Amino acid sequence: MSANAHGPSEALKGLVRRQYFWGIVAIALLLLVNLVKDPGYLAVSIGQSGNLAGNVIDILRAAAPIILIAVGMCLVVSTGGIDLSVGSVMAVAGAVSMEFLNGASDTVGSGLAAVGLVVIVSAALGAVNGVLVSVVGLQPFISTLVIMLAGRGLAKVITGGQNTTATNETFRWIANGYVLGLPVVFLLALLLALLMGLLVRRSALGLMLEAIGMDAKAARLAGVNRRALLFTVYILGGVLAGFAGVFATASVMTVDVSRTGYQLELDAILAVVIGGTSLAGGKFNITGAVVGAILIATLDKTVVFLGVSSSATPAFKAVVIVVLCLLQSERVRRMFRQRRAAGAARPAEREVVAA
Amino acid sequence: MTATRPVVEMSAITVEFSGVRVLDDVDLTLYPGEVHALMGENGAGKSTLIGALAGTVPIRSGEVRIEGEERTPAGVARSRAEGIATVFQETHLSPHLTVAENVMIGNEVRGTFGIDWKANRARAAEVLARLGLDDLDPRSPLSALSPAVKQLVAVARALVLEPRVLILDEPTSSLDAAEVHTLLRVVRGLRDHGVAVLFVSHFIEQVFDVADRMTVLRGGRFVGEFPADELDRAELISKMIGEDIDALKALRSERLAHHYCASGEPTLRASELGRRGTLDPTDIELSRGEIVGLAGLNGSGRSELARLMGGAERADSGEIWMDGVRVQLRSPGAALRRRVALSTENLRDEGIIRGLTARENIVLALQAMRGWSRPLSAGERAGLVETYLDTLHLSPDDIDRPVEELSGGTQQKVLLARLLATRPHVLILDEPTRGIDIGAKLDIQRRVARLAGEGVAVVFISSQMEEVVRLSDRIVVLKDREKIGELSNGPGVTVDTIVEMIAADLDGESEELFGHDCDTGLVSVKQFTLNCSR
Numbered sequence: 086m087s088a089n090a091h092g093p094s095e096a097l098k099g100l101v102r103r104q105y106f107w108g109i110v111a112i113a114l115l116l117l118v119n120l121v122k123d124p125g126y127l128a129v130s131i132g133q134s135g136n137l138a139g140n141v142i143d144i145l146r147a148a149a150p151i152i153l154i155a156v157g158m159c160l161v162v163s164t165g166g167i168d169l170s171v172g173s174v175m176a177v178a179g180a181v182s183m184e185f186l187n188g189a190s191d192t193v194g195s196g197l198a199a200v201g202l203v204v205i206v207s208a209a210l211g212a213v214n215g216v217l218v219s220v221v222g223l224q225p226f227i228s229t230l231v232i233m234l235a236g237r238g239l240a241k242v243i244t245g246g247q248n249t250t251a252t253n254e255t256f257r258w259i260a261n262g263y264v265l266g267l268p269v270v271f272l273l274a275l276l277l278a279l280l281m282g283l284l285v286r287r288s289a290l291g292l293m294l295e296a297i298g299m300d301a302k303a304a305r306l307a308g309v310n311r312r313a314l315l316f317t318v319y320i321l322g323g324v325l326a327g328f329a330g331v332f333a334t335a336s337v338m339t340v341d342v343s344r345t346g347y348q349l350e351l352d353a354i355l356a357v358v359i360g361g362t363s364l365a366g367g368k369f370n371i372t373g374a375v376v377g378a379i380l381i382a383t384l385d386k387t388v389v390f391l392g393v394s395s396s397a398t399p400a401f402k403a404v405v406i407v408v409l410c411l412l413q414s415e416r417v418r419r420m421f422r423q424r425r426a427a428g429a430a431r432p433a434e435r436e437v438v439a440a
Numbered sequence: 441m442t443a444t445r446p447v448v449e450m451s452a453i454t455v456e457f458s459g460v461r462v463l464d465d466v467d468l469t470l471y472p473g474e475v476h477a478l479m480g481e482n483g484a485g486k487s488t489l490i491g492a493l494a495g496t497v498p499i500r501s502g503e504v505r506i507e508g509e510e511r512t513p514a515g516v517a518r519s520r521a522e523g524i525a526t527v528f529q530e531t532h533l534s535p536h537l538t539v540a541e542n543v544m545i546g547n548e549v550r551g552t553f554g555i556d557w558k559a560n561r562a563r564a565a566e567v568l569a570r571l572g573l574d575d576l577d578p579r580s581p582l583s584a585l586s587p588a589v590k591q592l593v594a595v596a597r598a599l600v601l602e603p604r605v606l607i608l609d610e611p612t613s614s615l616d617a618a619e620v621h622t623l624l625r626v627v628r629g630l631r632d633h634g635v636a637v638l639f640v641s642h643f644i645e646q647v648f649d650v651a652d653r654m655t656v657l658r659g660g661r662f663v664g665e666f667p668a669d670e671l672d673r674a675e676l677i678s679k680m681i682g683e684d685i686d687a688l689k690a691l692r693s694e695r696l697a698h699h700y701c702a703s704g705e706p707t708l709r710a711s712e713l714g715r716r717g718t719l720d721p722t723d724i725e726l727s728r729g730e731i732v733g734l735a736g737l738n739g740s741g742r743s744e745l746a747r748l749m750g751g752a753e754r755a756d757s758g759e760i761w762m763d764g765v766r767v768q769l770r771s772p773g774a775a776l777r778r779r780v781a782l783s784t785e786n787l788r789d790e791g792i793i794r795g796l797t798a799r800e801n802i803v804l805a806l807q808a809m810r811g812w813s814r815p816l817s818a819g820e821r822a823g824l825v826e827t828y829l830d831t832l833h834l835s836p837d838d839i840d841r842p843v844e845e846l847s848g849g850t851q852q853k854v855l856l857a858r859l860l861a862t863r864p865h866v867l868i869l870d871e872p873t874r875g876i877d878i879g880a881k882l883d884i885q886r887r888v889a890r891l892a893g894e895g896v897a898v899v900f901i902s903s904q905m906e907e908v909v910r911l912s913d914r915i916v917v918l919k920d921r922e923k924i925g926e927l928s929n930g931p932g933v934t935v936d937t938i939v940e941m942i943a944a945d946l947d948g949e950s951e952e953l954f955g956h957d958c959d960t961g962l963v964s965v966k967q968f969t970l971n972c973s974r
Binding site for chain 2: 292295303306314367
């Protein structure tokens, strides 16, 4: 009982019981596989000016945009909804910022202005989702599917169908810069995820979202304002996707209107599920979503590193995720528990076998 | 009867949920051709024992013998194959399927080309007819039916199997008198055909009406097994709960002693409040410190009036005034901000949120009132929970468990605590005591009486009219979607008074006779009685 006596072991047990535990295991396993292929895989070198470099750092950098959209998706999913538009919102964010910077001078001010512009535009797109879902009452799947299709079209209109390129050192720094030796993108993503975590758990937002996700009718009778909450959540999801769009375009300072954020909504949904949030809505887990996002990034990098042929890449990814979902499923977990209980009940038998 | 071999023998059954022992060494024996009542308060372990027999609840230790053969791996399919059919308390039906599909699901009649829908409908209709539902179209969607008919459809689903053992868990809680009568007749018919019926109900009269023997549980333990005719009601109740029966009587006299007469501006006044197809325009006044009972049969408009006042449904006519100010109660949230709190009759759908813990459920309404950006501090939350642990006799162990794991009575208390946390001026309780045990009922009724004492205007609805009579200062009687009169409660008012009033009402003319003048309350009743005999 006492936390002091079994502190570390209790904490470990708590971790094992978490849904995202297997996500962490999977990340470790993938890294291990890479390590077997190349013993120097995990090496982190310190480059000039103290910046860390290496495969792990690359993974963290790649995980940043996925972390952001996964956190946003996590909140939307907890209300029983889904947001398919995040990938397209990323493209729009990239298009808006590149178009703006293309015509602006290379100053800190215009870099920040571009980010501000992205926040406004992506919040607006999120608001459209929010209105369609909460006021009009369309199904989230359909509403966000509409924005998913319209968004990419909008991005193409903004850039005139071009893959616009721009130069702005401040904007570029977001993706390629380092603070304390770590990539800025990853730190920013973690910071935003942490802020969102604090926002939902320190305020009552998390409780309200879970309430409407679990039982919208009962929540209404308890006086919960579902409409305003849904509206808020889709805007948050939009803004986070906007930041992810900035991350994705800033590294190359080019927006590829048909590739930026393409199918990333699916990665986000996977990350959320790996993190232990049910697509049926209700209880959600932001830490889990972050773990899921890092796993997806690790998986992507591993596929490339192992040289799996590009045509087989999706299948490889699918296998890993199916195994993971199986391990997490209640039925398999119960099977493990029973086996463990049975094993503990028959120690004598085991000894006989061992002998 | 005892000479025959029992069809079910459960002995020394023990069940644990996450380390908590909910059944401890319980026995149950069912013989073919008997109706066996399983009695106990909420949380006594009735539903768990049923689950253990039906195969939905894993047994930790103990033995289940079916026709003398020991059953080891329990499971729903297994118990079905053994001829055990269960109608659970929450009807597990699919609202989007038709009646016939619901009845036949899992047991479809198949022809050469797959499912033979015509034969299925015919078979469904045949079973439904046995339940007195011969005029129900098997093709109609389930969602169109009233809760009572749904309940009967659930029974029909079980009957399709022609079971040897039929388990009925609270089958009558949403039925009216005629439907109960039909159901009990079917139960007797099945018994005469050799079926063993396990009957669970909170309605003691029904139990004595139909049961041959009963098994009593208390707090997860076996109290005893008795032939129904060797036990009288008071004995049974004392076996179930111990000593609380006198407390109920005391509550009634206490309420009468403090009978409250309202004066001054009413807390809530509704005039011509109505909604087409739901409730005809109705006037009602609620005053500080007064308990107003709404009495009437199922579908009389009592729940509808409650929903209109609580903002759950939008009125299309009439006005609501609170303390002399006109207000709009467009949603339950708006009503709560105006200090009108409503608990609806659907505890499961519109009450508690099952996946959240009791603590979160209690905090929810107050938090929603404040908005999510201004969270209650840990201290405030603890204070709230502390308050209700005490006054509602909630167990501290329950408070951090998901509400779905708690008994019905506890869930109802959690819901009441949620509403009270918003410090309502008007508290509307629709069936707060349905399907819960006498102990919890008493807790809730006492609490309601105390709230009125503290100045809350309470609306109390119950299909058990003696509860309404016991608690109310004033009783508003409804029939066929309209108010037919009001009674000032007093020693002369009984359930019969209300029943006669409903029975005597022909076209709403009698309303004038029941002016709710406090001083003449009793006199009006006499006038009414006169009216009746005339």
